[in-house]
Amino acid sequence: MSERAGGAEAGPLPGAAFAPAAGWRPPVSPRSALRAGRLARRNPTAVAGAAIIALTVFIALAAPLLSRYDPVSQIAQPLLAPGGRYPLGTDELGRDELSRLFFGTRVSLYVGGLAVVIALVFGASSGIAAGFYGGRLDNIAMRVMDVLFSMPALVLAITLTSILGPSLTNAMIAIGIVYAPTFARVARGPTLSIVGQPYIEAARAIGASNAVIMARHVLPNVSAPLLVQTTVSLSTAILTEAALSFLGLGTQPPTASWGLMLSTARQYMLIDPWIAVLPGIAIAVTVLGFNLLGDGLRDVLDPRIRTL
């Protein structure tokens, strides 16, 4: 969430906050992307993050194979402690906790992933268009973003889901809308500096249309910051989905979602702490994976910002 706000008025340093990103040059050409790949291997943070993400993606895909029980059928005594036939015990309705955690991975990655795709597609395309055409379009786009940035992310997400109605799909749309402006800002800055480059003029001279220039010449050059932003946004999107489900505005029962599991567990947490502890660990580990990868990628791809 801080990353969303990070695109707002202030950059990491006050000097950057008040100067437009005009002097900024895109750090990555296709060849240096290859080099980035090699650097990433030497970057333990990124590798650790990637490993965690690979594991969660595997669990999400293989959830039906890994789970011994159906995540929504009530098969045992409620609130059993971990061990025996049910490795992590059962929840308040006697459903297998481990299977629910496995299937919860799907919800988190699905909602978080698609929400970020929505944000990326709408945000990046409007950011590139705004930076490319400039003028009134740019002005309008930036003002709309200012408005969306003026609200704390979660407050905006809560308002949007309450209007769209509480459901998994609507939570996804709401999160997508909330994070789109960040992508727009991230894409617009570098676009502004690319537009003046000779190769854009050259492309125009040989008769390339605006759409082609934006897709073939601008997009590849803003892809590095967008990639970093995508990774970091995945972590915040997963957290936001969990928060919305926790508040009853996201995934609806009986679907297994970590935020929702944690929310219902609250009533039983003093009888059976396990069902409150486990979903939180699942959320934290997954989100940590994306944060680690995002941090590592930023070190490699964005030399302006050093995290530590």
Place this chain on the structure above:
Amino acid sequence: MRYLLRRGAWTVAALLGVSVLIFGLVRLLPGTIVDILAGTEGRLGPEQRAAVLHQFGLDRPLPVQYGLWLWNLMHGNLGWSFRTQQPVGELIASRLPITIELAVLTIAAVAAIGIPLGILASVTPSLRVKAVAQIVGLLGLSVPNFWTAVMLIILASYAFHWLPALIFIPPWVAPWTNAQQMLLPVLSLALGLAAVVVRMTRSSMLEVLGQEYVKVARAKGLRGATVLFRHALRNALIPIITVLGLQSGFLLGGVVITEQIFGLPGLGWMLLNGVYQRDYPVVQGTVMLFAVTFAAVNLAVDLLYTSLDPRIRFE
């Protein structure tokens, strides 16, 4: 000064945009107040329906409704709750102290935990500490604060056999009880944010400690502590303040959940209940207030730069 005016004007413009957005969004909420009332008080005939709509001013054209709402907003009138008929302004005024207490205590706790640990981490230049600081910072961003809250409750009840009172007691009634009640909510919000501040403080301090003027200060024989706090920390504060400002959005969102978990009847609690009960004026009022607060904090952070570093001048 001109910068300040321009910045202020943009903030007001953005907030006007927010007001249009909120107004528009809230009008899209599924179901109107009539349906809610009809649901609780039996079916209404068409005339009664029209009468209810008229009573709440919902039968006028949307721009007129918006104009009236904005006009009243300017005059401090936020409308009346659809549910309880109480003025929203009064409701907010009664809830606001709780949220302010929560937020202020949280920021104080974040600074009190985060900055000293960050400084500590910056003066011991070991790679292990660096790694730990980085991972702690990332953990702070990764662990959902509602889970921290739940863990704290479990910890308090299992390890200390203690749970705070469930019904909120204001500090002026029973300060000690209130402090006990605020402890867990504040910690649940502060721990995550403090981790981020530790990380930022450390990196910012390290950068400053490598500067020439720090060496000069040391060379002319100043005590270590003087160098650290008077020369280094003051210059390292800007990025830290920036991060704190940026985290305020995080904090305002976190307040909504934390108040819900701990049953603190503050603004966040009011917003969620407004959402659950489709009480438009309450939702509009609280979201607007959240946006205004957020904008004010960002403006304040900008202004703080100039007082921390007189070299920064906004043209």
